[in-house]
Amino acid sequence: MQVPAPFEYERATSVDHAIELLGRLGASARLIAGGHSLLPMMKLRLVTVDYLIDINDLRRELAYIRVEPDPARPRSAGSRTGRRRTAGARTARSDSGDEAESTEDGVIPDGVIRIGALTRHRELLESEILRRTCPIFSEAERVIADPLVRNRGTIGGALCQADPSEDLTAVCTTLDASCVIRGPGGERVVSMAEFYRGPYETAVGPDEMLIEIRIPLRPGGSSAYEKVGRRAGDWAIVSCGAAVWLADGVITDARVGLAAVGPNTTGIPAVAQALRGQAPSEELFAQAGAIAAQYCSPVTDQRGHAEYKRHLAAELTRRTLRRAVARASGDDLLADDPQAPSGASRD
Amino acid sequence: MTATERLHAGPEHAGQTIGAHHRNGHRPEGHGPGDRVHDEPADPRPIGHGRMPRKEDARFLRGRGRFLDDIALPGLLHLAILRSPLAHARIVRIDTTAAQAHPKVKLVVTGEMLANLPGLAAPPRASDKPTTPHDGRNLAWMPTLADDVQAVLATDKVRYQGQEVAFVVATDRYAARDALELIDVEYEPLPPVVDPRAALDPDAPVIRDDLVAAGKPGPPNHCFDWEAGDKAAVDAVFARNDVVTVRQEMVYPRVHPTPLETCGAVADFDPIEQTLTVWCTTQAPHAHRTLYAALTGLPEHRIRVISPDIGGGFGNKVPIYPGYICAMVASWMLGRPVKWIEDRYENLVSTAFARDYHMTGEIAATRDGRILAVRATVLADHGAFNAVAVPSRYPAGFFGGVFTGSYDIGAAYCHVTAVYTNKAPGGVAYACSFRITEAVYLIERLVDCLAAELNLDPVELRRRNLLRAEQFPYRTATGWTYDSGDYAATLQEALRLADYDALRREQAQRRARGELMGIGVSFFTEAVGAGPRRHMDIKGLGMADAASLVVHPHGGAELRVSCQTQGQGHETTFAQIVAEELGISPEDIRVVHGDTERTPYGLGTYGSRSTAVSGAAAALAARRIRETARQIAAAMLEVSPDDLRWTKGAFHVAGDESSAVTIGEIARFAYGPDLPAHLESGLRAELAYDPPALTNPYGCYICVVDIDPGTAVVRVRRFIAVDDCGTRINPMIVEGQVHRGLTDGIGMALMQMIAFDELGNCLAGSLMDYLLPSALEVPDFETAATVTPSPHHPLGAKGIGESATVGSPPAIVNAVVDALRPFGVRHIDMPLTPSRVWAAMTEAAARPAAPPA
């Protein structure tokens, strides 16, 4: 069995302690949370680590999923759907035990979801808040790795690993997420486009730590995710996330994020441009798919041919847009998750 | 069909059909989850054949299995192997100084050092020149199971990526792994041969310069040629102008059995007694002992081979691997036990792969669908050394005997050309029944291609050509004999379970809506239970297996067998065989296996031979004991033996059932003072069973798939499997074997390949890239059985272990091709990944002659 080379081990007791350790121990020090990105690399000796800083004890600070008003954004006077969250809504415990704002059924509030970087995949999968506001998360989590890995791996670990086939990067890009990075000098917030710099490279500096992911919430939106792999739990051949916002039957905004189609998970602004102001239709989804296929740069590898991946980019863009639109329209019939475990075949 | 009672051996149950199927979400009223829906009553404690839970489960359920890596001995050291990163390279220099200086390292060994070791029966000789395998015995080289040699540690060159170059022994496994990085090897890269089709090119790089130097004639990378059948007769058929011919190239890609437990050995050389004990993940402990004796120079009586619990074999654990020899050498050099257990990379990259047959199949038939001839040309990629595990007279395995399949085909010819390439050695593994997987795939794909050409339903075409019951025993066009079969009944049962006509109607409806549903059929015939020793030997060891049975004074029994379970449940099924013959409860019969010191001689478990050969030996040994028991009972009851009648477990005087003596009473008497003078004390029998012939299990499989038209992802919706393995000793275990094989088929058909790049780098060195089906890729299987006993087997049993691995891949490929019929797809090579399926759909649609969707 492959085993890591020797290293020294420290346990961080707080975020600031972790940052202090990173600064003191230098470039060959790495943070470890779930470990399911880093440890396999260390076992295969593809990465050398002299100091490992265990941040699992920081879960008490950094494992949460919360909906909050976004202080940076003005409170809207009322959405065009005619529904809005009332101020001062109750706080309730979510399934993961974190504090959460409760939401009325079907209402996407105006605000921000804040996800601690040490939130585990399983918690994201089981979160009621995310299921209601950002179904893309539960759809993606269901096809990330497997249940045992999801019990340990964290969103922070996944994003910081920055594998070009990694699904949560595509999810966060689709949702126009921001990443909160803390360093010795304080905190800074960067967009996903700034955060993800290329394969295995992020904006997090050697003495910094990702501590939170923020998802902006706007009324009238929903999202979806779909992945094609050779087998359950496989890295994606292609996977795609889509988010749309509707008002008066027209798309006000749309975002698409693809994984495994090139060195960068791309947000494809051209898709948003093509969809804004348009009424949803199959022709429109096909147009968006064609744009997505055009803008990605897949390579032929063991998972599939570049041509096939390009085709998948188009196909999955169509499907996720279709589903996201159906959800945003409140059309439950079409909004079923096709990848949910089901005993019966889906006609 | 109606319920049947517990099966007994014998022809009176021939032709019975047992329906036992489980439909996803279609359980009948009154059945709860987990209940079996089948017709046989479940008897938890049959005295003999029948469904019963396994006796060996307790230790596995409680985490007390004893697998190779669980073995801990005082002073145990750990061995790690340094492997070549290059597929083809000259070794310029190896510097082990830094590794030797590691504080936890006890020993570092290179090929050069092994080359100076003639064996383990004498001290190492001093020499400054490494020897070749052809200079006389030395431990840098070892014979393979085929007629070739293989390097234990490379001396002159490395010939595949992952080949063994050196080893270290350290006090713990982590230090051993660290020390590998301290060995410095300088290589001079050489161009590799990766594409087998280029291996025989005049300018191809030479891989086996060792053979060339020893005088091997012909193209350097040529391994052997093999043919079977009547070429002229076949050519004559194909030349006729009133036949339809179909030609199809098809590749059975290189795949790997990948048991969950990797291969390994613990070697313990005792320098005082000069004995060697080897715990080894071997499916054939006695054969290994004989081969280790030849290799080391130690006689068999000073070698003990122990197979502990084995975590899956599937043919991967038949060969002798260099790692085993390294462990023995290390223990001999250090006088301490040494463990080697490979990691998954080593297992995938260097141990026995399977298949890699590049085939061209041709089939000729009359216009109304009577198949007249089949012709096959095969290019076989054997890797860098020929190490196939096959009987010595069959270098291409049994391919040539069975590639006419389940059909009455008058003329057949095949030609196999085997070549060397810069890849790991192997070829016969993964439940292939000695290349029958390849043969069945060929004929079943050809039949479907022919059906498409003739515009006939593939079931109908098979009906017109399947062997008829009255034709058995049937002699094939290449001279092999199939022992028994009622193919029509098995086909009928499969069609009934699947509701085939309804499936075709459903398909038509879905096609009209643009959906892609496929139905694939496979009707396979196996040839297993190798085999008659005058025809079949491995390395000069005839394939007869022995069994030794004793009944103790208290009436319990011990059966010792030479075969080696790796999960097949022998501790239960073999007890059931004896129970059936003697009427002793299986709970009171202990089955001993896996230790050359405690079991009689035999060739082990692979090729579905355990029940066929060792099972026969066990049954016949039990019958011998029963005959002795008759003699003893006659003495006890003071009657003639001819006046006694046997009902399972006891003899009684004909006409007087109250006069019975039980087998337990007879056993007690057998060890006592009142035994008649002409009888030997005790109650035991040992015999070696030399099979008169192979057995021929067969079956009909139907696979239903749905393909997503947008993503080309294939989903297996249903898999119906009707198997006929003759007498079924434990139907529960039989079903489990079938489930495994069907899963193998899904893996191979949809996702598995050991692939290489143009430099010979193996691209499947981990389970991230070599994909194994999970529970989400397989349906709940629907299995049933027909029973056509083997006429020559004492129990009428034929063996089942590999049937489903043999029969399932063509069923799935046939189903996918069937689904893509609207696109005009004729064939797609495995694995049918979404990318390949999509390519087939789009390429076929782009062809001008493609029929409308």
Add this chain to the structure above:
Amino acid sequence: MSMWVTVTINGERVRRDVEPRLLLVHFLRDELGLTGTHWGCDTSNCGACAVWLDGEPVKSCTVLTVMADGHEVRTVEGLEAGGELDVVQRAFLACHGVQCGFCTPGMLMTARALLDRNPDPSEAEIREAISGQVCRCTGYASIVRAIRWAAAEERRNRTATSEGGQ
């Protein structure tokens, strides 16, 4: 470097001096002799190493022993109680969920965790729960049936108890 860790294994506190790089699976097997937990790959794919960490099934080949310091681990050896097999173990016996036995400990731990959270899982939910663990012998059908058998058995026991039955 080595450091002292205290891990609670099957209810018992164990204290050892280990290298930080020692994988939990090796700690259990080689240091503590609990060889019921197996390993079968290099890349966290096969799940033969599944154990409970703080009550949740994880792949112990991808956990460092030092990360388990101060935490609770449960292995297959801890499933039985006083020599009595757990219901999931009896289920695998009854339904032929075991062939070679190598994947069995991991499957049992996942099965037990599943039924603790979801007493009546569907077939699809069971397949999902074990989708991170490879079996090369059973084709999963018998394992799925075993887990459903166990669920039914536990329901029967609960009903009997709540009805004041034996």
